[in-house]
Amino acid sequence: PYLLPRVLEVISSRYSALELIVEERTTESLLAGLRDDSLDAGLVATAVDAGDIAQLPLFREPFVGYVSTSHRLAGKSVLLVSDLSLGDLWLLAEGHCLRTQVVTLCQQRGRKRATSTPRKGGGCTGVARFESGNLETLKRLVERGSGMTLLPALAVADLATDAQRKLVVPFGDPVPSREVALVRRRTHYRERLVEVVAGIVREIADSALTHNPSV
Numbered sequence: 001p002y003l004l005p006r007v008l009e010v011i012s013s014r015y016s017a018l019e020l021i022v023e024e025r026t027t028e029s030l031l032a033g034l035r036d037d038s039l040d041a042g043l044v045a046t047a048v049d050a051g052d053i054a055q056l057p058l059f060r061e062p063f064v065g066y067v068s069t070s071h072r073l074a075g076k077s078v079l080l081v082s083d084l085s086l087g088d089l090w091l092l093a094e095g096h097c098l099r100t101q102v103v104t105l106c107q108q109r110g111r112k113r114a115t116s117t118p119r120k121g122g123g124c125t126g127v128a129r130f131e132s133g134n135l136e137t138l139k140r141l142v143e144r145g146s147g148m149t150l151l152p153a154l155a156v157a158d159l160a161t162d163a164q165r166k167l168v169v170p171f172g173d174p175v176p177s178r179e180v181a182l183v184r185r186r187t188h189y190r191e192r193l194v195e196v197v198a199g200i201v202r203e204i205a206d207s208a209l210t211h212n213p214s215v
Contacts, residue, residue: 001136002154003043003180006204011197018193027097034185041184041194043201045152046097054186056198059205062177063105064156065169066139067148078172081105090138090149098135098178102150105176142167152178157208180205 004022011018025033027046033039034053048055065079073083084106092099132138138149143164151168159165182198184191 002152002158003201003205003208006208007197007201010200010204014200015196020197026095031183034183037185040188040190041182041197043180044097044183045178045180046101047179048181048183052186053183056182056184058180058182058198058202059209060177060179061205061209062153062175063102063150063171064153065148065171066142066151066167067169068142068145068167070145071148073148073169076169079169080172081174081176088147090132090141090147092135092138093133096133098150098152101178105150139164150176154205154208 008020008022011020023033023039025042027044027048030039030042030044031048031050031053034042043058044055045061065073067073067076067079071088073079076083086103086106089102089106091102135149135151135155139151139155141147142149156165156168159168182194182201184194188194
C-alpha cells in the first residue's frame with residue numbers, strides 16, 4: 001500500500017501503453033501463480049527458496065518503531081532490538097510475513113522474555129486480544145495511546161501529520177530490516193517488461209528511503 005501507488009503513477013506516465021493487472025496475494029499463492037503462468041512477476045518481502053523461481057533483490061527496507069505516548073519506550077530517541085518485547089507489541093495476524101519477521105526479530109535478538117509465544121496482537125492493553133490483517137489498524141491503536149508496533153520504513157512516508165511523525169522512533173545500529181525482491185519464473189517471454197517494472201520499483205523505493213529523515 002505504501003509502494004504501489006507511487007510505482008503505478010510513474011509507469012502510467014512513462015509507459016502509457018503498458019497495461020498492468022495487479023493482485024494482492026499471499027506468498028504461497030503468488031508463487032503458484034508464477035508457476036501456472038497466471039502471473040508474470042511478483043513483489044515479496046520474504047526470502048523465497050525455490051529453484052524454479054528467479055529472485056531479483058530490489059531494496060532493503062529498515063524497520064522503525066511506532067510508539068504510543070503511554071508506552072514504556074515513549075520518549076526514547078533511538079530504539080535497540082533488545083528494547084523489544086512481544087508482550088507489549090502489536091502484531092499482524094498469522095500468515096503475514098511482517099508478523100513473522102517481527103516475531104523472529106524479537107526471538108533471535110530481543111529480551112529473554114520476548115521468546116515466549118506471542119498473543120495475537122501482542123496484548124498491549126493488558127486485556128485485549130486483538131488480531132488484524134491491516135497494518136493501518138495497528139497504527140490507529142498506537143495513535144490512540146495504546147502499545148507500539150513496528151513499521152516498514154516506506155510506511156513512514158505516508159504519515160500525514162506532525163503528531164503521527166512524532167510517534168516514529170528509529171533503531172540504532174544494527175538497524176533491523178527486510179529485503180524486498182521481485183520474483184519471476186527463470187525464463188519468461190515478458191522478461192524485458194518485468195525488468196522495466198523492477199527498475200521503476202527500485203528507483204521509487206530508493207528515492208523514498210533516501211529522503212525519509214526518520215530512517
